Amino acid sequence: MAEKILEIKGLKKYFPLPNGQVVKAVDGVDLELYAGETLGLVGESGSGKSTIAYVLVGMYEATDGDIIFKGDNIAKTGLHRTLKQRGDIQIVFQDPGSSLNPRRTIEQSIMVPLEIHTSLSKQEAKKQVRKLLEEVGLPSEVAEGYPRTLGGGERQLVSVARALATNPSFMILDEPTSALDVSVQAKVINKLIDLQKEFRLSYLFITHDLSLMRNVADRVAILYLGRLCELASTADFFQKPLHPYTQMLLSSVPVATTEEEKMKPVKVLSTGEIPSPVNVPPGCAFHLRCRHKKPICLREQPTRREIFPGHYVWCHLFEQKESPGSGK
Amino acid sequence: MKAKTVDATTTPIETTSTRQAELLKRSWLKFSESKVSIIGLVIVSVFLLLALGGKYLVPYPEHIGSYVDFANAGLPPSSKHFFGTDLMGRDVFSRIVGSFRNTLMMGVVVLSIAAPVGFMVGVTAGYNKGTFIDTALMRVTDMFLAVPPLVLALAIASVLEPNLTNSMLAVTAMWWPWYARLSYGVTSSLRSENYIIYAELVGAKLPHIIFKEILPNCLSAVLTKMTLDMGYVIIIAATISYAGLGEQAPRPALGSMIASGVKYMPAQWWLTVFPSITIMLIVLGFNLLGDGISSMLGAEEI
8 A cells, every 4th residue: 555644643622611511522532544545534423523623634642652753752752743743634625615814815815834944935826826716626816816705615615725825745534515506516615525536635535424435535434422433444444344333324314215225235324423532331332222232332442453455443342253244 | 683585696795995985874864864973974074173273373473472452451352352351361262272282182192092092901800701810800990990090090190290191191091991891791702603713723823813803892892982082081091181281371271271260250250161161062072972883883783
């Protein structure tokens, strides 16, 4: 496989509350990311997926664990990173309404990273802004306008152009299309796929939309209450889901026809709600909603097990290699 | 925010100059939507004109200073003296217009100090929301706000030597906390906006974040408040000079003219009534203008 650019080991991020309780937003996550791949990070709201993004990008310091990015541990740097690291890891936020300053032109917004990360003159930088806009498929004339003159999809593309300005190798896409109309979503996604090939970018694609993952991701990781459940290549993930939570998620994806419904690998009814990250159940975080729970699930946290090559699962049911859904 | 399904390639292409002209036209339409804001604009324009060129426009420019003509003292309004004459024989109209320059200077100086100072305090506190800096700065601000503003201004003005400079100082001291509050509110809500977070992540320096990212978003609120406040500052300034703590005789000030005329009510009513109406008109003018500006700037925020 390709070169490993990012390795997350035992990442924890806790937020203390004023009343003494602790929100365990991320509670021991292990992941790695290879150059040029798209890793999909999927979870319900409250599962900690955005927290992981914010720790990676330096908004938060990790409570514990390591993030090795190109040989440097950046888990506890917070905002005190080198300029190179800041430029190398870029983020596109979810809300297109808030990611661009409404009082500054598109050009002014994209100039910010250019002024900090390149030594271009003002004239060269202005040219570069237009080049970047064309790179993401927008006419260079939008540079002079304000964000309010653009639609949501166009604003997201401007955010992508701004992120590309620092010439990053790793881009975090925090639900980049979830606020967009479906028709615009496809356009933005296709552009992101093109750009990935062109600039050899690695993506951490955060979403709650599983069907999107099928088209975009090379590998998919499932997050539940700050812990990983399953990590597999996209093909394995959709054809041979192992973790009871993954099975539940996949069978709840709506499909158009009964044929498609029959093609779903396993059918499990969704039960229960995600508990609060303030009050994570002991043992396996998922046991409250799991149909297959065993006594050990209430006591011990499951550890990572490689069931098939590259297909990891965090579940006590897999001490012997068998799927809980097999034979049904 | 609702995403529009506009294809990128069909975005209307405009040049900068036509867009600015368009913006100006739209702003004027918004401003003139309410006819009273035009009245405000007219009043304020006349005030500004008289304040800057009053000396050359009034019938008796020498009456603005120390001038005595007891032969014509205490005359009622006539075609020769529109607003009558005071007990020293000076033309009241000329003296009212003559006081405009200091009235304007008061407002401009007070606001051009109070607004930036308040903005810096508010932005610093709002940007560091939740930290010690926030608590310290905003508690000091609250202390100033807790004292009734007029009392504080009168106290400061009476401790210092009574003159125009010191009354400006007094009014400024009580005025900045309102701008601190305003900028604090805007900044602490902007704090969580992704474009501010992005600027931090990418490594932008603090001055960039404050002056390029936050300031443009505070500007419409601050400018609107400045226009509205102009009227209030003029009232406070008149009150201070009414108490005898502002501009000293023989130089004219609206407050002190009312104060000295009030003893001769109702016989020589013109000594009190005309300066009072003038204050009222100026304050009204700035308020109406402020409303117009706020609806104009508010419209841009969509």
